[in-house]
Amino acid sequence: MAEEEDDIILSELPDEELVPQMHDDLYDGLKEEIEEGVNILLERGWAPYKILTEALVAGMTIVGKDFRDGILFVPEVLLAANAMKAGMAILKPLLAETGAPRMGKMVIGTVKGDIHDIGKNLVGMMMEGAGFEIIDLGINNPVENYLDAAAREEADIVGMSALLTTTMPYMKVVIDTMVEQGIRDNYIVMVGGAPLNEEFGKAIGADGYCRDAAVAVEMAKDFMSRKHNQMAAG
């Protein structure tokens, strides 16, 4: 950036300027500025959930869109996610105290036979960056790992990743087991991995195929809002 401007004192900004500034700071991955912004809004009496949604999640949505559109790449998004997580760390205990709705909880891992985990790690980091709670099962997970963790953690989403053409079919084994046990509808099932496609996701009975981490985040948010609406209606 060529332009030299005066330092901005966050605490001197009115709310309507501070929030967009925090969006910019998230975009730039400025962790300390995000922590400071969150604390200022708390001092000004903002509800933790309002800070989460309006300052942090809204800012990460801009990041996610620019990632999807090829303006930002993984490194920038991870820095933004790290900044978001730092803000989230301040809010988390307060959110629990105030009984705010949670963004959602996801159990994620690579399927049995698959040791390729970088895609899964990226999705996990970006989901955390969007405010989700992530239970990372690591690599090479048999059916039981997914189902036990999903039940124990009361997860909303089960995410499976596979990079190999030989391990992709195992995703169907997990989903079929969920159907057999009558628990399939308790969870949103999202799948991803380089060799997969939309058609494959449908064929094995997943709720969604995530082409990349940005899509995963958007899809998870979309599923969660529908779930919340259903709960409100039901």
Next chain:
Amino acid sequence: MTDALSRLFETRDWLLADGATGTNLFNMGLSSGDAPELWNVDAPDKIRALYAGAVDAGSDLFLTNSFGGNASRLKLHDAQNRVGELNRAAAELGREIADKAGHPVVVAGSVGPTGEIMEPMGALSYADAVEMFHEQAEALKEGGADVLWVETISAPEEYKAAAEAAARADMPWCGTMSFDTAGRTMMGVTSAAMVDLVEKLPNPPLAFGANCGVGASDLLRTVLGFAAAGTERALIAKGNAGIPKYVDGHIHYDGTPDLMADYAVLARDCGAKIIGGCCGTTPEHLRAMRAALETRPKGPRPTLDQITAALGAFSSASDGTGEDADAPARTRRRRRG
């Protein structure tokens, strides 16, 4: 003192590298989930067969079975303490097969990514990455590898760390990145940016290029991007045999030997000097590639349209180079000092 690869470069305009390691090992019964590197010790005859498959099909250079042989990857199999043993064995078996070939064959010690995300985005420090790669490089050298072959890298820092490890091990090296995200690596590196990265290294590689990624078409677009950036260094094209397709419950790569033969010839026309395959490429594909490279004349550099006409469509409209380099940027409202 010259190395085996540089000597081959002096007499040859192109070299055929090998095909897939994983695909061929699965065909030999490797069960998914196991570390292929363990076979260097537990099933050495199968690794010999893997290497011999490439050499018999006409490869001038093959990669050792050590792609996941760094401590970070082996840790997933609780074998992080076996880096030296497994990589040494990978290279020793390679040396044995290469020396029996009766003509010069280069043993390239495969070094794959750590699988970790580097600082500041992730947890892996540059120093730790160099150390891990160096540990692996020394073992491959001891086992008799002619060059180190760094592959499927996404992050510039990781590429640099591998380069530094090669320098520490005093080994000549080659290094490819995987351009799998709209013509860029996962970490956003374009073909032009990789040329810039390579030329700024204190110990640049003997050859560099692209491997894996999406399909053969995308890979050649990337090679054209290297050439357009004006590099004089030897280029590597190691593309997948097509794209995996899900058909009737089975998955297979859709690239036929004939398609890979066309790809090989086009890769040479694009300016690649080392041409091979990646995932899905079997000895049958390599034979067709060798025959095509030997019998068909070198042609002019193909256009993008000629590439897609022969090999299929690109996965994305742009690859972030040329006129597209001025990609939309978000205008910053202000910046804090």
